[in-house]
Amino acid sequence: MLYRRAGIFHTSYADDRRLFPIPFERWAMLALLAIALAAPFMFSSLALTSYIRPWLIWSAAVLGLNLVLGWAGQFHFGYAAIMGIGAYASVHAARHGVPWEIAVVLGGLMATAVGVVFAFAALRVKGLYLALSTLAMQFVMDWVISHVPAISGGVAATLQAPPMRLLGQVVKSEAGTYYVVLAWTVAVTLFMLNLRRSALGRALVAVREKDYAAAVIGVQAFRYKLVAFAASAFIGGVSGSMLIYGFYHAVTAEQFAVNVSIEVLAMVIVGGLGSIIGSFFGTAFILLLPGQMNAFIAWAARSIGLDVGVEALAHIPYMVYGATIILVLLLEPMGLGKLYGNVRNYLMVWPFGYVRK
Structure with missing residues (x-):
């Protein structure tokens, strides 16, 4: 059968810790990667721009939320606000002449800074109180983005995003935009796959299961919760930037409202908490x-x-x-x-x- 372990001998720790120890899974991943690379030539322009590209971007965002919700076990009802911060920061940076790659990273760093500031206050509580705190962050950021003209231009304003530039060259083709989005999604997926088998990933799981028990064995729960919020916010901020440059091409406050946070949360839950492949399934199901x-x-x-x-x-x-x-x-x-x-x-x-x- 496809998933047989017969004939697979782990003669070293490296073999035992491979990402895909079963040969069928390795070949399946290579086949999926080949299909992804050939997608601009296999699918129509409508399918590429309206279905595949947004699915990849939202899957990366869902993986970021799954990091803090599925791995660290911390409720987060304000993820759309985090994505909006990254989107607005990167658009403003690019409009002021910052190279596109640096602008996207700055968007992620700005989202990380804001997410960590709110996390310091939110992580003093747990459970439903934490969920309410992150929901309050969503409403606060919605108000700030909408009512500060320097950020959004006004309550009902639309901020046009500059063209995507990679290494100084404008990316005009649909295939070029798709490959940039694909590269980001693959990078986030590889990060999450390696996180699962790292010391950081095991510490986050220990905090998720019981933070007091984790503290007994030397895991600093508060520190790892902050790391989870920071890493999740960076992924969300960059994914928000990719959503603007790779799909919407303009940014408004409504694109990152509270209903979007609920939808992203639904993607995580339907796909499965802590599941990487489930994040892709859940995104496709909801989106x-x-x-x-x-x-x-x-x-x-x-x-x-x-x-x-x-x-x-x-x-x-x-x-x-x-x-x-x-x-x-x-x-x-x-x-x-x-x-x-x-x-x-x-x-x-x-x-x-x-x-x-």
Whole structure:
């Protein structure tokens, strides 16, 4: 079978700690990378710009939120504000002549600074109180961005983003923009894969499980929580910049409002807390499925000759979509990533009977 471990011998610690110890998974990752590199030549311009590119950007952002929520176990209801800070900071820096690459990094650093400042106050509380504190940060940053003309230009203003420049050259083609976005998503994914098997990752998991027990074994819980918030904020800030340069091409306050924080949180939960592949699944489920479901229901109604009103046609997909989310969470509360893990574990030991226990 595909996931067999037969014939795999770990003769060193390096072999045992490989990212993909099973040969099938290594070949699958290489195949996915080849498809990703060939995507501009395989898919239409509409699919590339409207589906694949935003999916990659939001997946990187979801991985950043999963770092603080899934690995460190800290609630964060203000992630859209973090992304907005990075987006506005990078756009202003680029408009003032800063090279694009440095502007994006500055956006991430600005998001990190603001996120850490709020984390110092928020991490004095836990659980629902922490969630409420981060939600308050979201509302504060929404107000500041909207009502400070130096940042957003006004309450209803739209700030045009300068063109993306890589090494001084303007990236005009859709394929070029796609490859920049792909490089960022791959970098974040590799960081998260290596974090899982590092001392920092193990410390974050210890803090997530029980911070008092972690302190007993020498893990400074408050320090590692700050590190988680800082790293997550940097990823969110750069992802917010990528979202503007790679998809929207203009920035407004509504793009990073509180409803966006709820959507990103839903992507993490549906995909699975602490799951890397689940972050991609959850993003696709929340971001892409509603539109596809809307088109499918409209096509099905036409196919059977059912006369469905415009209002009903607008609300039925969301009803089915919500029911689908509930069904997925009832089937596997740990999300889509755990579903994939269940199938993988089943194939590893099939056909032996103890797999059903």
